[in-house]
Amino acid sequence: MTKQPDSADARRLASAPPNGKDPSWRPYRPRTSKDWVVVEMLDDWSEPTVVVDGQFRREFSALKRISIAPNTAIAERVKPLLIRCGKARTSVVDNVTLRSGTLVKLVARPVYGISGEVRGATVWAGPEGERPPRPPQVGVLEWNTHLVASMSPTARAMLHGDSKLDSLLLPELIAAFDRFEDRAGFLSLFSLMNPVAKWTGAATRTYGDGTVHQLHLAARTPWASASTVRALVCDVGQERVQPGADLYEAVLRCVPILPGHALGIVDLDAMAVHDWVANNNEPIAGWLHHQPRPHPEDLVQVVELGRDLLNGTRTRARFRSRIRFDDNDDWITVECTWHRLPSGAQRQALIDVAIVAPMPASVVDVCPRCKQMRREAC
Structure with a gap:
């Protein structure tokens, strides 16, 4: 019976060159x-x-x-x-x-x-014979044409802990990160004209146990698919040094907000809100995770305004429009003040949204997450 080499013999065999010359051959070394x-x-x-x-x-x-x-x-x-x-x-x-x-x-x-x-x-x-270590956590995100992201169970655990959420809007996703690098590149995936085909970026997130983790995101625009974008989110380990706060995020979240108002950042190339800040004890704060539906009669005005801001023919605007979050809701009238921002290639606008009284009842009023947000604020 042929004797099986022990681990020392295996290492010697691995480092010994084979007979003859093979330029593609390299000695195998065990990995970490x-x-x-x-x-x-x-x-x-x-x-x-x-x-x-x-x-x-x-x-x-x-x-x-x-x-x-x-x-x-x-x-x-x-x-x-x-x-x-x-x-x-x-x-x-x-x-x-x-x-x-x-x-x-x-x-x-x-x-x-x-x-x-x-x-x-x-x-x-x-x-052979070595047991693989625990693999990294990797989740999947998939956006539909309304820019609502569905999450795999692993992605949900990474981004929202033990919550039972199945989907996220853009402001919710970005708010889950402590830092988010190359936001403009990420948003270019959703541009209405000439979206990029793929993108990678980094983020940090504080988990429920207080540890800060590095996340790596890689996204593609799949060909011939109902999805607009798919992405992997990978946990690449804990941060050894506590990262500094993102100045942009810190300033936005410290701006005093008038009662009944909210501030949003709109990507004009995608016509999508990706940041939303309001007082958490007010119903408008819950709009962070509700998808607004504009009134059909106001939609043309919104599209024209977005095009003018995108092209730079207008830098400021104010108008009233109507939205709701469910087909059974009454329309909510809001007054929106837009300011085009000097933001480089991926053009942005700051929007101040104010509710015009009286505000009718809506699904936001009975949303469990909105109720929880208001309770925590109080």
């Missing part, structure tokens, strides 16, 4: 516990790419460049493994025998999307 790779599979029509490699963020890098595959023998087995993982919708394993005789285990674990489909995978490689 951080060497999980996160692969996005957000678009059925695009090649899988790498968005996180160990502790390093990546911007849709090719599979052949991942650190866990230092030679072609391992690298060429990664894509077939991902295909198997996507079809089986479960964890899959592959064993690779190197020319040195070393046996390497490849593991791929699926990242499930909103409906249970596979939208990514975490991949690990290590010596």
Whole structure:
């Protein structure tokens, strides 16, 4: 019976060159516990790419460049493994025998999307017999044409703890972060004209236990899909140093708000509100997580104003319009004052929204989340 090499023998075999010369050969070295790779599979029509490699963020890098595959023998087995993982919708394993005789285990674990489909995978490689470490948390977000984001269970846990929310509006999503880098790039995914096809960005979030975590987001605009944007949100570890507050966010949230008013930031390229600040003890604060429906007779005026602000032909405007949040509600009259902001390529506007009395009853009044917000404010 052939004696199996012990761990020391295996290391010597791994570092010994094979017979002959092979320019693609590199000695295999066992990886550390951080060497999980996160692969996005957000678009059925695009090649899988790498968005996180160990502790390093990546911007849709090719599979052949991942650190866990230092030679072609391992690298060429990664894509077939991902295909198997996507079809089986479960964890899959592959064993690779190197020319040195070393046996390497490849593991791929699926990242499930909103409906249970596979939208990514975490991949690990290590010596045969070694147990893979715990993979990083990776969730999925998927926006529809109304810019409402559905969340996978993992994404919900990362962004809203133990809440039972299934969807988020843009202001809610951004408010979940302590810091959010490259907001303009993120919003360009939703531009009505010439949206970008893909984007990566970073954020920090304080979890319920008080720890601050680094998050990496990678988003694509899928081709031939009912979704406008899909994204992976990856927890890449705790922050070693407490990050400083985002000055923009800190100033906006300290601005005194008049009773019955709210301040919003509107991305003019997407015509979408992505920030909303109001006094939490007032009903208008709850509009943060309710989707307004404009009155059909006012819609043309809103569209024309947005176009004028976008083109710079107007920098300020004030008008009244009507909105509601449910087909059974009465219309709520609001007076909106718009100010175009000097904000670079992704053009923005500050909007002051004031409720015109009397305010009729609406679904906001009976919303459990709105009630909770008002109770906490009191």
